[in-house]
Amino acid sequence: MKRAPYKTIWLSLPSKRYPIYCYTSSGWDQLASLPRQYPHSRLFLITDHVLARIYKNELKTLLATSRTAALDHQTNHPKNRPWSLITFPAGEHSKSHAVKLMLEEKLFKARCSRNDIIIALGGGVVGDLAGFVAATFMRGIKYISMPTTLVAMTDAAIGGKTGIDTPFGKNLIGAFHHPEAIYIHLPFLATLPHIEYLGGFAEIIKHALIRNVTLYKMLTTHIKSFEVSPLHNKRPMTATESVTASATGLFFKLLTESILIKVRVVIHDPLETAYRRILNFGHTIGHGIEILSDYKINHGNAVAIGCVFEAWLSYRLKYLPAEHFENIFSLIKNMHLPVTFPIAIKAPALYNACTRDKKNERKTASLTTTDTIKFVPLKKIGSVFAAKGTYLVSVEKAFFIKAFKDFQKWTDQHRH
Ligand SMILES: NC(=O)c1ccc[n+]([C@@H]2O[C@H](COP(=O)([O-])OP(=O)(O)OC[C@H]3O[C@@H](n4cnc5c(N)ncnc54)[C@H](O)[C@@H]3O)[C@@H](O)[C@H]2O)c1
The missing domain is CATH 1.20.1090.10 (Dehydroquinate synthase-like - alpha domain)
Structure with missing residues (x-):
């Protein structure tokens, strides 16, 4: 069963308007619903090896159930498989020309076409890289972002900046390419290492410092309750589970306020002219x-x-x-x-x-x-x-x- 988002934030640009859905429920039922939402597209889920390992059972179920969902009613044979999974080594070093090329070759071999959709499931590295592949593949195809780190939920997934690093510097090759939608599902944080969780706070603090003293006060007042993720020590959740609003209340407010800061800045100057x-x-x-x-x-x-x-x-x-x-x-x-x-x-x-x-x-x-x-x-x-x-x-x-x-x-x- 698909749950209603806890909060929806719209990012409205002259060229495009898309939703950022924030859920307290697991992302897996959301993913499973995508083939029905996009019946004429194949879905290429791109993620890194760490996530593919942690969520191997969920991914297996997703690929299997979606295949059944797409049975041809007349022949009872699987139609075009809606899902393909493409993975690459985790870490910043993968934001490279070489890994981008590898992903593109896999897309070509799997006969990805212009009306197919990339699903970027992961942290900022997956989002930046898969988003950039989507930006340039056949001059641009659609993608959907499902961030799984706090850095990506609060910052990297939002605003359409995609790209890779080069030996000459970070993020030096890239494009502005916005997703169709961003799905933020808090339960992904259950498996996120603590050091990565804390890292997300650097971006939240940055947002407060540049634009919102109220958010800054919220951080200083409630710092003790933010030290540990509300999902900490929770086992990975099944597709139908969700965390309660009370368990995440303050954290959820902090996260969505932080997202709103980024959204407002992006709306003001989408192409970073100043x-x-x-x-x-x-x-x-x-x-x-x-x-x-x-x-x-x-x-x-x-x-x-x-x-x-x-x-x-x-x-x-x-x-x-x-x-x-x-x-x-x-x-x-x-x-x-x-x-x-x-x-x-x-x-x-x-x-x-x-x-x-x-x-x-x-x-x-x-x-x-x-x-x-x-x-x-x-x-x-x-x-x-x-x-x-x-x-x-x-x-x-x-x-x-x-x-x-x-x-x-x-x-x-x-x-x-
Ligand atoms: N495009 C933008 O506007 C923007 C903004 C900020 C940062 N960024 C970029 O984002 C990148 C950093 O993103 P990041 O901090 O998410 O790093 P990351 O994507 O490398 O993820 C960090 C680590 O956490 C693992 N991981 C991800 N989700 C997990 C989960 N739910 N459970 C367990 N492990 C998980 C990953 O496999 C990886 O090993 C940098 O390249 C940075 O330049 C981009």
């Missing part, structure tokens, strides 16, 4: 950390350090009052997210890694111009500094290195 850049707060440094750690530090943790250090830079550049920086530091630390750089990360290397960010447009055509990094400055908790409508300020290398050293001194004194 305002949407504010969503990159914490990410100039965050991406640099991910690159330098060869993606061993996960996205959420890297963004957490990025938020703290970019708040520090905002303070040092006199945009952000000191007490706001201290408050942000405490919240991120109290959420058990990292607030300092790993010892292996040195300021000059970090600066160089950050210059590979997309936000660093060149001012002149000259290739000899030294690259400077740009980041989104905070003005106060809940609001960014507009910087004449660019939402970006530059930081010279010498200033950065000095700020990095001072930050280390300050955090040494305050981290315990």
Whole structure:
């Protein structure tokens, strides 16, 4: 039986309007209903090896039941199988040209056509990659997003940014391609490792910092109840189970408020001509950390350090009052997210890694111009500094290195 969504948020753009359904029930009955919803399409479910292993029984049932559902009534033989499953190794390294090509070859071999649909089941890596495959396959086919990590539920799945990494930097090749719908099912969080759950909070805190002081207050007031996922220690749920509203009440509110922030920013500036850049707060440094750690530090943790250090830079550049920086530091630390750089990360290397960010447009055509990094400055908790409508300020290398050293001194004194 298909359940009604607990909440539906619409993302309305000039070119497209689509729903973000938020459910407290399991996603498997939702998936099973898709062949009926799209009777003329085949469904290509793309996920990573970790999810394919954790949910192998559910996937087996899904593929089997859907096949029966699509029996030809006259011949009683299976019609075109509605589902195909395609998997790839989990992790950031799969957001690559090579894995994209592998997925495309599998789609061609399975004779995927223009009216078929990709279902991206997974975290931000699956969403970015499968979404980008959908964006370019036969010049663009439909896809549906079913995020399974907190990072993806609150951020990555929303807003139509799809893409892959290159040796030259993160997310440097990609496209804006919006899904038909986003299905968020909380029970997926039951199997999510705690470190990935916490990582999702970095994006939620980022949303509060850039736009919503009320959400920030909710985080600080109820931090104890958010430390552990409401689904923690629950076994994976069967297709017909759901978590009760009371078990997830506050968390669900936090999640949907965070989604609403992202949705409003995307609606305001879908193609990131300026305002949407504010969503990159914490990410100039965050991406640099991910690159330098060869993606061993996960996205959420890297963004957490990025938020703290970019708040520090905002303070040092006199945009952000000191007490706001201290408050942000405490919240991120109290959420058990990292607030300092790993010892292996040195300021000059970090600066160089950050210059590979997309936000660093060149001012002149000259290739000899030294690259400077740009980041989104905070003005106060809940609001960014507009910087004449660019939402970006530059930081010279010498200033950065000095700020990095001072930050280390300050955090040494305050981290315990
Ligand atoms: N497109 C955007 O707007 C946007 C925004 C934010 C982040 N991102 C991208 O998202 C990526 C990070 O996403 P992520 O943090 O979800 O990482 P991820 O997709 O790598 O998932 C993290 C790990 O959790 C596992 N996993 C996923 N769901 C699970 C579940 N329910 N149970 C158990 N294990 C599960 C995955 O297999 C993986 O090993 C980065 O590449 C980042 O650049 C994109």
